[in-house]
Structure formats: structure tokens, C-alpha cells
Amino acid sequence: MKWSGIFIDRDGTLGGEGESVIYPGDFKLYPSAATALNLLKKTSIPLFAFTNQPGIEEGKATVQQFEQELSLWGFDYAYICPHREDSRCQCRKPQTGMLLEAGLKHRLDLKDCAVIGDRWSDIAAASAVGAFSILVMTGAGAEAQQKLTTLGLAPGLIVQDLLEAAVWISARL
Template sequence: MTSNQNVQAVFIDRDGTIGGTGHFIHPRDFELYPTAQEAIMLLKQNGMKVFAFTNQHRIARGQATVQEFEAQFQEYGFDQAYICSHEEECGCRKPKPGMLHEAAAQHGLDLTRCIVVGDVGETDMLAAHAVGATKIIVRTGWGESSLTKFRDKWAETEPDYIAADILEAVHWIIGNTDE
């Protein structure tokens, strides 16, 4: 990557990546990590589209609505949210890349020029790997255990960068696109 124009979009997971615990938390109770809002705004200030992409099967159970999640992501400054609300097997539930393909079709994206940031190797990183996107795993949420205890579940791929948190990931993205 040599300039911001090369990165078409950054896809960011929710639970464990920008806040929360890695487990389901209703949007009204969800809290961002202290530097997450700054990270999202830095991407936008650097001319990048920022998309949320998250598995939220509790929507299918009636514990929240897609609209509640969409409103939350809009409040945080995301350009759009891609949410898999299905509990059963489907084509959009990470690690399947359906949400990434949907975004590519809607926004004319070359997914090999996009970046995925998440905390779970066996979902976020595998979805990114399936489409050739740059993969950044954060150590927050499930990140540390994804890199150690559960590394065998996504052994077929390597992250392009391992960040302490979302802000470090964003600094890496900006630093590698401003050369």
C-alpha cells in the first residue's frame, strides 16, 4: 500500500474490537474502548470508508434489532454496517465472506484493496483471508486467545499485523498508506 487511495475501505468487527467483552452486549449497554472513537475518526479523516461487520445472532432470538445496531454504528461514524443476524448456517456469517461480498457489490470495492480489523482469528481473519483483504488482529476481546489457545482454528492464514488495540491498528493502517 502506498497511498490512501489504495485502501478502499476498512471493515471493523464490533464485539471485542471496538468495545465490549467479545460477548453479546445490547447496543444500549455497549461501551466503546477509550480510543475506539478516535480510531474510527482517524480513518475517516484520512479519506477511508469505514464499515462495521459483525455477527449478531442474538437478533434472530429477538434480543436486539438490526435497527438498534445500525443506529449505534451510525452514531460512532461508520459509513455503513453489515450485520449477520442469522443463528443458523448462512452465507454471511463470518467466517464466510458474504458481508464483505455484499459491501463490495454495493460500493464497487476491490476487496484485495480493503482491510479487515477484528479480534477473532477463526471468524474475522478467515473472512478476510477468503477475499484477499489485509488482515489485522487486535489483542483486545478474544484477540489474545485467538493468537494462542485457539490459533489452531485458523492456522491456514497469518495476520498481516497484530495490534494491541483498534487505535494501534489504525495507526498502522495510516502509517502504511501515507508512504
């Protein structure tokens, strides 16, 4: 498979603790996440972070703080929805705004992209644009799997964590 981009969710996919939001500076990657990101960087496929961060709208952090953090971890680009769930914006997952914006800006065929996340909204956004979706069972993965079943959606692949997803992608280049 020729991947034109890989989109990765932050909270629950890269690291974090349960349902609580952890802001830049205090956020810790899962033990295997740095290895996974390094493996994906070696593929030369552009890495895109895409994340809902309503704390930005609430003044708890800034877009720049998230962008700096994500850049330090090796992401090429960061797409961040700063809005709360009730804002009805087009960028907050499961809406497709972040994926569509990245697709236009970077001339990506989203059908040739992988989306990796732990929430049903990550998988729903990927499905809506025709991207290949990978559900990780870290974070909210188990809950997401149940919700996706009720929505009639299925990820393209279910893996234990980001490292397993990175190995799977790397093996198919």
C-alpha cells in the first residue's frame, strides 16, 4: 500500500490517563508510543496529529502549546480542533474538517491515508472520507468498539496499541 499520510489522535492513542485531559507539559506518551512514532518517521510518510482539544476554547492551553508538543514527538503537521462539543463546528471529530483541510493543503488523496485512534469519532471521521481506519485498544478503545458496533461502523483494523499499528503499516509499504 502506498500511504500518502498517517493521521494519529493524541489522547488515548499516544498516551494519557483514562478520560482526564492532560495538557502539554504534563502529558506522557505510552511506553511504546515513542518507538511507534520513530518507526513511522522512518517510512517517510507524513505524520499528521489530529485531535479535539476543547480546553483551548476554555483557556486551559493554547494551540501553540499543543503544536510544540506534537512537533517534539515527530509530527510533521498538527490539526487541532479547539472547540467544545456543543460548538457545532466542522473540525471537531467525528466531523471531517481537519481531515479535509489537511487533504486540500497537502494534496492528499484521503483514501490513501491511515487514521489511527482510540475513539469512535476517529473511526467515524476516517470512514466519512474513505480513509483506512485503525482502532487502538488503549485509551477508550474498548468503549469505541462497542459504540462503533451500534453505529454499524467497523474499523479497517483493530490493534492493541500504536506500536502494533506502526508495525502493521510499515510491513505493508
